[in-house]
Amino acid sequence: MATAETAAVVIPPFIKPDPALWFHMLDFTFELASPKAITESKTKYNYVVAHLPPEIATVVRDVIIQPDSTGPYSDLKTNVIKRCYWLICNSPQDPPPSLRECLSSLLCVVFLSETDGGALT
DSSP states (O other), X not given: OOOHHHHTOOOOOOOTTOHHHHHHHHHHHHHTOSSSOOOOHHHHHHHHXXXXXXXXXXXXXXXXXSOOSSOHHHHHHHHHHHHHHHHHHHSXXXXXXXXXXXXXHHHHHHHHHHHTTSOOO
């Protein structure tokens, strides 16, 4: 049986074309959790792993199998966004992604690298 904490959290569906937006929505979902906000990195990480589509989970397989010990949620979030945007800009699509989409993706990756101490992986 679900507890009050888990029953009140409804994770939004993953947004493949815009994973950064999905994580923003997810952060608000964690803040609004009832009876109290979800703040623990490991708990957030567990929610994300449980709700990632299989095709996205395989992209961050290494991060799921060996989570970061100090900030698993932040590390997973950064890697999902960076790798998904890389896939968007490098996948053969018909039509191919627009220059605007690729530049937007690149800016998001640069922003994430700056907020994570400058390490692009």
